[in-house]
Amino acid sequence: MKTIGVLTSGGDAPGMNAAIRAVVRAGCESGFRVMGIRRGYNGLMYGDMYEMNLRSVSNIINRGGTILYSARSPEFKTEEGMQKAIAVCKEVDMVGIVVIGGDGSFRGARDLSLRGIPCVGVPGTIDNDIACCDYTIGYDTAMNTVMEMVDRLRDTSESHDRCSVVEVMGRRAGYIALNSGIACGATTILIPEVPFDFERDVIERMRRTQKTGKRHFIIIVAEGVGGVQEMSDRIQRETGVESRATVLGHVQRGGSPTVRDRVAGSQMGYRAVELLKSGTGNRVVAMQKDAIVDYDIFEALNMEKSIDLDLYRLAHEISI
Ligand code: ADP
Ligand code: F6P
Numbered sequence: 001m002k003t004i005g006v007l008t009s010g011g012d013a014p015g016m017n018a019a020i021r022a023v024v025r026a027g028c029e030s031g032f033r034v035m036g037i038r039r040g041y042n043g044l045m046y047g048d049m050y051e052m053n054l055r056s057v058s059n060i061i062n063r064g065g066t067i068l069y070s071a072r073s074p075e076f077k078t079e080e081g082m083q084k085a086i087a088v089c090k091e092v093d094m095v096g097i098v099v100i101g102g103d104g105s106f107r108g109a110r111d112l113s114l115r116g117i118p119c120v121g122v123p124g125t126i127d128n129d130i131a132c133c134d135y136t137i138g139y140d141t142a143m144n145t146v147m148e149m150v151d152r153l154r155d156t157s158e159s160h161d162r163c164s165v166v167e168v169m170g171r172r173a174g175y176i177a178l179n180s181g182i183a184c185g186a187t188t189i190l191i192p193e194v195p196f197d198f199e200r201d202v203i204e205r206m207r208r209t210q211k212t213g214k215r216h217f218i219i220i221v222a223e224g225v226g227g228v229q230e231m232s233d234r235i236q237r238e239t240g241v242e243s244r245a246t247v248l249g250h251v252q253r254g255g256s257p258t259v260r261d262r263v264a265g266s267q268m269g270y271r272a273v274e275l276l277k278s279g280t281g282n283r284v285v286a287m288q289k290d291a292i293v294d295y296d297i298f299e300a301l302n303m304e305k306s307i308d309l310d311l312y313r314l315a316h317e318i319s320i
Contacts, residue, residue: 002095003033004276005049008066009040009073009101009108012253013124013138015261016066016100021057022269023098023122028054030277035092039069040101041076041108045084047091061262064141064254070101076108082115089117096276098269100124103131103301106284110297118281120272121297124265126253129173131303132295133286137268139176140260142169142252146180149248154184154218163206163217163243165232169252174222174307176252181220182315189315192224193307201316202231203238209320210239217241267292 006023008016020036027034036052037043060067075081089097089112096118099109102125109119123130126142146168153164170176174191181189187209188202196202206217219235221228232245257265268285271292275283284300286293295303 001031001033003035003093004273005035005037005044005094005097006068007037007040007043007097007099008068008070008124009099009105010070011102011125012066012070013126013136013261014064014141014253014255014257015137015265016070016124017057017060017063018257018262018265019100019122019124019137019269020066020068021061022266023273024052024057025054026270026273028052030273032273032276035094036068037097039071040105041073041081041085042071044088044097045073045076045081047088049092062256064256066100082111085112086115086117096120096281098122098272098276100137100269102127102136103129106130106297106301110282110301113282113297118276119297120275120281120294121284121300122268122272123284123286126176127170127173128175129170129305130286131305132284132300134289135264135287137261137265138253138257140258141255143176143180143183144258145252145255146176146248147183149251150180150184150218150220153246154216157216157218157244160242161215163219163232163235163239163241165219165221165228165235165243165245167221167223167226167228167245167247169248170222171224173224177220177222178307178312178315182311184218184220185319186218186220186315187319189220189312190225191222191307191312194309194312198231198234202235205320206235206239206241210241212320
């Protein structure tokens with residue numbers, strides 16, 4: 001019986017469990033022995049893994065987080081760490097590993113592939129910032145969480161005629177901010193991909209809408225832009241509107257996955273096993289225009305993705 005492994009790595013994302021479930025179920029049904037590797041590459045380096053069966057993944061499709069746990073593993077990036085992982089793979093005769101995570105995790109998968117361990121990446125990150133994918137597991141759930149939280153902030157901002165300046169996740173990417181900002185009716189959305197002028201894009205815009213009778217405001221700021229407390233203080237000082245800053249933080253990473261994330265996780269996990277079954281490694285599974293596709297892992301890591309500037313313009317045109 002051939003052995004494959006599955007691990008989750010980097011920031012967790014709702015829907016990772018659906019992907020694990022699909023890998024384990026499809027893997028077992030395809031005749032593989034499936035090893036669940038705990039805590040990402042840490043578990044791989046230290047052999048922290050267990051054999052999974054069809055029932056190991058019962059009752060997890062609805063759960064946030066990852067039953068395999070996740071980690072960031074600086075040691076794995078060293079040649080010594082990599083050699084430890086390869087020795088473990090050889091010991092259990094691993095013929096393939098499904099790596100569920102973001103592009104950092106895919107770089108690890110690429111390095112393993114280069115050293116003869118076939119890997120297939122499955123995109124799991126709330127940030128939706130993987131170049132070869134239109135969609136990554138966890139993104140929809142995170143945006144819905146943001147929407148729900150900001151709707152609550154809107155209630156209290158409206159009651160007090162206040163401004164809410166809200167930081168949402170996305171260290172290098174503004175996808176969560178842009179789309180949830182539109183869904184929440186934000187007055188302004190600030191993202192790392194688009195340069196902005198605070199005076200023009202926030203203060204002047206607020207003043208203009210104040211003249212039309214607007215009395216409460218929501219400003220959505222991506223984590224990669226940061227500085228929400230300073231922004232809030234400046235807004236209060238310059239517009240006279242009382243302002244509060246909120247950092248939503250890790251609530252965005254938890255919670256029961258939405259339909260979209262459960263389905264996407266299931267589809268992508270399934271495709272990863274199909275690839276390994278046909279003897280194909282060194283691939284990244286992706287979603288493009290709602291279809292499941294796959295790319296060479298090197299090609300995938302060299303691709304670039306850009307924010308939808310038309311959507312960014314639209315957001316601001318209709319939020320005055
Ligand atoms: P994500 O997968 O969400 O982007 P990270 O960037 O933190 O998260 O990466 C997760 C893990 O993948 C890292 O802790 C490290 O073990 C591994 N990794 C990241 N970058 C590389 C790299 N350039 N080479 C090898 N392994 C890497
Ligand atoms: O990549 C997902 C993400 O949630 C980013 O949006 C955020 O910048 C980062 O992870 C936070 O990482 P940590 O869990 O290490 O605080």
